Amino acid sequence: MNGNVNRASLLWLLRGLSAWVFPCLLVATAQAQTLVNEQELLGQARHWLVQSISKSRAQGDVPLRMEVTLGALDSRLRLASCARVEPYLPPGTRLWGKTRLGLRCMEGASRWNVFLPVTVKAIGRAWVVRRDVAPGATLGAADLMQAEVDWAEEASPVMADATPWQGQAATRALTTGQTLRQNMLRPMQVFQAGAQVRVQAQGPGFQITSDGQALSAGVVGQPTRVRMDNGRVMSGTVLDARTVQLEI
Numbered sequence: 001m002n003g004n005v006n007r008a009s010l011l012w013l014l015r016g017l018s019a020w021v022f023p024c025l026l027v028a029t030a031q032a033q034t035l036v037n038e039q040e041l042l043g044q045a046r047h048w049l050v051q052s053i054s055k056s057r058a059q060g061d062v063p064l065r066m067e068v069t070l071g072a073l074d075s076r077l078r079l080a081s082c083a084r085v086e087p088y089l090p091p092g093t094r095l096w097g098k099t100r101l102g103l104r105c106m107e108g109a110s111r112w113n114v115f116l117p118v119t120v121k122a123i124g125r126a127w128v129v130r131r132d133v134a135p136g137a138t139l140g141a142a143d144l145m146q147a148e149v150d151w152a153e154e155a156s157p158v159m160a161d162a163t164p165w166q167g168q169a170a171t172r173a174l175t176t177g178q179t180l181r182q183n184m185l186r187p188m189q190v191f192q193a194g195a196q197v198r199v200q201a202q203g204p205g206f207q208i209t210s211d212g213q214a215l216s217a218g219v220v221g222q223p224t225r226v227r228m229d230n231g232r233v234m235s236g237t238v239l240d241a242r243t244v245q246l247e248i
Contacts, residue, residue, distance in 0.1 A: 034109070036079040042070055045101055045116055048087040053095055053120065062160065064124040064151060071117025082108035095120045097152040122151040126158040126179060127165065133174040138188055139165055149179045156181040167220055167240075190241035191218040199226055199236065201246040218244070 046068065053066045082105035089095070090102050097120060104113040130145045137143075144165070151158050159165045159180040168185040178184075191197065191214055199212045212226035218238040226244055227233050236244040 034081040036081055038073060041073075041079075041085060041103065042116075044085055045087055045103060045118075046070060049095065049101065049118065049120075056095065062124060064122040067121040067123065069119040069121075071119070073114060073116060077114060079112055079114065080105070080108055080110045082106070082112075084108075090115070096122065097155070120152055123148055124151055124160075125149075126151065126160050127162070128180060129174045129176055129178045131176055133170045135170055135172050137170050139168055139170065139185070141166070144180060153179070154181060156183040158182075159185070187219040187221050189217055189219050190238065193217055197226060198243050199228065199234065199246055200243060212244070214244070 049068050049070075053068065084105070084107040086104050086106050088102045088104065090100060093099050095118075099118050099120060100115045101118050102113065102115055105111050125146050126149050127144045128147045128149060130143055133139065133143055141162075149158065159182065165180060165185055167188055169188045171184055171186050174180070174184060193214055193216050195214045195218070197212055197214050197218070199210050201208045210228060212228045212234070215225040215227055215233065218224050218241075220238050220240065222238055223235060224238050224244060225233055225235050234246055236246040239245050
């Protein structure tokens with residue numbers, strides 16, 4: 001009698017467990033099947049990035065070779081399946097250097113928004129340091145050479161043209177192979193206030209040269225004021241250690 005009761009109790013318990021366990025397994029399986037395929041998501045992200053970068057290159061003046069490297073999403077994420085994922089750039093970011101791409105679900109059982117780490121390289125020719133340069137030293141043609149570098153590696157713009165850096169001073173020690181950037185240079189001071197300078201004014205078909213006294217320190221490419229021999233004060237741009245170009 002007791003054996004029959006125990007068997008009946010066991011059957012009842014198994015039926016109860018089945019009624020509870022099987023639906024849970026089915027729900028878990030359904031949830032696993034509705035997760036986003038990460039590789040497909042990364043493929044969408046890469047496609048969007050390539051298109052966006054191609055458009056920006058078409059609008060640029062400098063030929064650069066763009067390279068994109070995608071990072072990985074947080075491994076703890078469990079994103080629900082989504083019929084339409086929209087890539088976008090978060091405010092204040094751009095496709096340059098180490099950045100991030102937003103991915104948000106626009107059509108799905110649940111809305112989600114995640115950020116994907118991205119590295120965008122912009123390979124092109126620019127000036128690099130040929131030999132070590134001490135802080136404050138004036139840069140000349142022997143100090144630099146051209147090479148292919150990643151323009152996007154740092155925030156400060158590279159020096160792509162020769163004219164802007166010639167005659168400028170290094171703001172810090174520069175090492176061989178380093179890419180020259182704007183924040184590494186400052187205009188060179190070439191004379192003190194009170195120095196005698198040559199003042200020149202040039203226009204269509206004429207050029208006038210006179211002498212004057214600098215009223216402020218002269219920095220190449222920067223404005224300064226000069227008192228002429230007749231006492232008149234003029235403003236001009238410092239060209240070199242002896243010459244100021246008047247603004248006429």
